[in-house]
Amino acid sequence: MSGMFVVCHMLASLDGKIDGAFFGATEAAPASRAYGELRKYYGCQATLYGTTTMLGGYADGRVNSLPAAGNPLPKEDWVNVKGRDMGNFIVSVDPKGELAFSSHISEKKGREPAHIIEALTEQASPEYLAYLREKGVSYVFAGQETLDCGLLLKKLHSLFAIEKLMVAGGGVMNWSFLSAGLLDEISLVVAPVADGSTTAVSIFEQAPFLPGHSPVGLTLKESKVLDGDTLWLRYVPKSKTEQPASRKPPAGVVWFQKFLRGAFTVEYATLQMD
Numbered sequence: 001m002s003g004m005f006v007v008c009h010m011l012a013s014l015d016g017k018i019d020g021a022f023f024g025a026t027e028a029a030p031a032s033r034a035y036g037e038l039r040k041y042y043g044c045q046a047t048l049y050g051t052t053t054m055l056g057g058y059a060d061g062r063v064n065s066l067p068a069a070g071n072p073l074p075k076e077d078w079v080n081v082k083g084r085d086m087g088n089f090i091v092s093v094d095p096k097g098e099l100a101f102s103s104h105i106s107e108k109k110g111r112e113p114a115h116i117i118e119a120l121t122e123q124a125s126p127e128y129l130a131y132l133r134e135k136g137v138s139y140v141f142a143g144q145e146t147l148d149c150g151l152l153l154k155k156l157h158s159l160f161a162i163e164k165l166m167v168a169g170g171g172v173m174n175w176s177f178l179s180a181g182l183l184d185e186i187s188l189v190v191a192p193v194a195d196g197s198t199t200a201v202s203i204f205e206q207a208p209f210l211p212g213h214s215p216v217g218l219t220l221k222e223s224k225v226l227d228g229d230t231l232w233l234r235y236v237p238k239s240k241t242e243q244p245a246s247r248k249p250p251a252g253v254v255w256f257q258k259f260l261r262g263a264f265t266v267e268y269a270t271l272q273m274d
Contacts (some may be wrong), residue, residue: 004157007042008167008174009187011035012203013195018169020200021055022193030228031076031191036110038189044166046089046156047114050173051099052201054092059099061133072126077140077159078133080104083115084160086140090114091156091165091175097124097132097149104136117160119152121145146210149180171205178204179213181239186218198229238250 012032022028049058083104090106092099094100099121106114118132118139132139140159141153158163167177177183188203206212206257209259226232 004153004162005184006153006167006182007044007165007185008177008183009189010033010040010169010174010203011030011190011191013175013193014192017195017197017200018171018203020195020197022191022195022200025191025193027193027228028191030192030226031189031230033230034226034230035189037216038141038187039166041185042164042166045087045163046091046117046160046162046164046191047166048093048119048173049167049168050093050170051095053169053173054094054099057108058090059092060102061100062098063100066125066127066131069126073129073133075122075124075129075141077155078129078138079159080115080136083117083136083138084112086115087158088112088114088115088194089160089162090180091119093119094117095121095123095143095145097128101132101137102114104138117156121147121202127255144176147176149177149224153182169201171201171203172207172210173207175204175213176210178216178237178259179206181237183237184240185221186233186235186237188231188233188235189226190231190233192231198204212221213223248252250269 010018011016013020023032053130055061095120099118101116104116106116116137118137120139120141121143122141123145129139140155142148142193143153153259155166156165167183217238219238219241221234221236223234224232
């Protein structure tokens with residue numbers, strides 16, 4: 001176990017979309033405000049985003065051609081100590097190593113500056129590792145070709161002392177953590193808007209390049225109606241709430257226990273008579 005609390009916190013339309021035209025609807029404004037306020041409620045030190053979400057507002061596009069590495073760097077984790085000491089992080093899932101950054105610090109309006117940590121696989125090139133070090137961006141390896149979410153959590157905990165992590169999209173990233181049994185809670189802020197789009201991303205999406213997985217059952221922990229008919233739903237995966245059934249000892253063990261109790265009773269009675 002990673003020793004970390006992991007929550008998936010998402011703003012969604014009534015039909016489960018997490019991007020698209022609904023964001024611009026007047027009715028979605030109160031939900032958007034509530035989503036931002038509830039981020040603070042969880043008090044997470046780090047927020048994790050998939051590659052597509054990073055490209056949507058955190059990364060500076062994709063890297064162009066990189067100069068050949070003179071002395072190729074080993075594919076080992078690297079930590080920018082000054083960045084680590086900031087204590088606030090953006091975890092960028094970038095399996096192939098293709099995102100561009102102007103700095104190792106992400107600065108978004110209304111949020112504290114955060115140090116960027118790249119979550120890579122063995123597909124990342126030595127040239128890209130040199131590029132990240134030049135920018136001061138920390139990086140960790142978690143998997144050969146696809147991300148090992150469990151390994152990533154362990155490294156974030158051990159290398160950066162992260163105790164609480166927020167997974168915030170996209171749909172493939174959310175599903176990867178849920179299907180792996182790594183989410184402790186799902187927080188959905190639902191705007192009273194229907195999108196109807198067949199192309200917008202859903203809260204959870206199965207990537208075609210990943211093996212299929214059975215549906216995951218959830219238990220409703222809490223529901224609240226917020227301003228503007230916004231709904232806040234909190235779910236816990238059933239795997240986190242179900243208690244293992246008590247196991248009865250085999251029949252032979254039960255008989256032996258009864259035999260011992262009977263033998264002790266007979267011996268005690270004999271001693272009393274003596």
